[in-house]
Amino acid sequence: MAEIVIRNLRKEFGEFTAVQSSSFKVEDGEFFMLLGPSGCGKTTTLRMIAGLELPTSGEIYIGGEEVGQRPASERDIAFVFQMFALYPHMNVRRNISYPLVSQGMPRAQVREKVAEVAKILGIEEILDRPVGGLSGGDRQRVALGRAIVREPKCFLMDEPLGALDAEFREHMSEELRKLHDRMGATTVYVTHDQLEAMQMGDKIVVMNHGVIEQFGTPQDIYDKPASLFVADFIGSPSMNFLRFHGSLEAGATEAVLSHQPLGIPALREPFDGDMVYGVRPEHVRLSDSAGYRGEIVAAEYLGTTQIVTLATPNGEVKARIASDQPARVGETVGLAFNGATATLFDNQTGRAIRSDLNEGVLSHG
CATH class of the missing domain: 2.40.50.140 (Nucleic acid-binding proteins)
Incomplete structure (x- = not known):
């Protein structure tokens, strides 16, 4: 795993500036939240860290290496989307193993790693089932499994629980935080839900209109709001x-x-x-x-x-x-x-x- 450092990151789409000179640091092993309302620039920031968008200016360091202009395939990250992005024609086992198979890993090692991840996520009993008939929670676990099995430097998550109902979302947020703690992973997590951010995050960046309003621990942000926007x-x-x-x-x-x-x-x-x-x-x-x-x-x-x-x-x-x-x-x-x-x-x-x-x-x- 590795720390992530963002320096003066900026993203423009024509005349519109989505992210304005953002700077922050994600410590190695930290569960880091990008929080704000829709359109604030948090997902654009995450996509630039992932390499799905290239910054207009600024620097992105992952594990001490500057990767701002490198493609996503060269950044050793795993991205978990809100809509799961599973392969519907494959069963659970093949979905999880796909990144390893595509890298040419030996079959025995693939089986071992898939079994290990399935045990961590509690999905051993559904490994041979098609993903189409799974519940939303199980599909999200499969998506997480496919990300975890690669053992990347860091995990990037774009509202991964947003499609779940409120009760199961709360349960999955607890499970996700426990999983993070067991793995010691560096995780950057995007959400618009301030309760989710306060419950799960070690540190939070609060964004509004492409600007970082405040950066700190959940307790600091709650007790010491830097602006009227954060306080509200x-x-x-x-x-x-x-x-x-x-x-x-x-x-x-x-x-x-x-x-x-x-x-x-x-x-x-x-x-x-x-x-x-x-x-x-x-x-x-x-x-x-x-x-x-x-x-x-x-x-x-x-x-x-x-x-x-x-x-x-x-x-x-x-x-x-x-x-x-x-x-x-x-x-x-x-x-x-x-x-x-x-x-x-x-x-x-x-x-x-x-x-x-x-x-x-x-x-x-």
């Missing part, structure tokens, strides 16, 4: 945004919204202008003693918790609270925020304003 895209429900205008000095630990001071991590530099106070729903409490007020407009019961939606002078707020806590629609209540976890954003640029929370990770401007 990650989390269910997403982060609350309260808009206000103010002037804050370096070292400030409070922001005043509707004449009420709310806690913030200490700012590293002064800021004056339109800002957004961002706080996650689980960091909002209903408190009779709090001066900042909101009217409850909805309550959604979720079993052990409930999501309460409130109208405030600075925008809508969602709070995740215990299901047995009283929350009556139409009632006006106090709201207390965990200021240590809040993030301030520049409303004009959408970027996080530097503070103790994100020092060394984010910058504003």
Whole structure:
């Protein structure tokens, strides 16, 4: 297996720029997620790593070798597609063994490797069955088997679970992560599902309009969003945004919204202008003693918790609270925020304003 290094990668299709000067590093053995909405450039980035698209500019290193202009056949990678791409006229065994047979590997060695992969994936009993009659989950396992059997430097996966139903998709995502851990493989995985990315990934690149918005661990991206886009895209429900205008000095630990001071991590530099106070729903409490007020407009019961939606002078707020806590629609209540976890954003640029929370990770401007 091998690390993957991307430097200033750019892809243009005529006048349209699909990927803009992207740079990141995938460590050897890492499960790495490319996350973003449709059209953000994540699949184009993956296809350039694979050699299915050649970059307009920039460099791609796999295992220390620059491969940006090499064809896919010279990159020693395995690509797993969303639609499986199996050979319908072959049974499971022949589908898995095809890459080895095409390389001229001896039959005995092919049989041994196919048996080994089938055991890893738990598909020994279906090796001689035609792929046409298999379930979606089994077909995806066969597609994975065909990729694994080659023992490539890295695996590239383009929404491989996207065609499965929700319940089985969750099960397969757990199985895929376990498989990755057993093999110690370097894997780059494209998805638009932020829950899938947070559950499976060691590191995540969040993309939007061809630009990398943020790169880091799932915890860093959730706790320390670098932009309004990331804060809104990650989390269910997403982060609350309260808009206000103010002037804050370096070292400030409070922001005043509707004449009420709310806690913030200490700012590293002064800021004056339109800002957004961002706080996650689980960091909002209903408190009779709090001066900042909101009217409850909805309550959604979720079993052990409930999501309460409130109208405030600075925008809508969602709070995740215990299901047995009283929350009556139409009632006006106090709201207390965990200021240590809040993030301030520049409303004009959408970027996080530097503070103790994100020092060394984010910058504003």
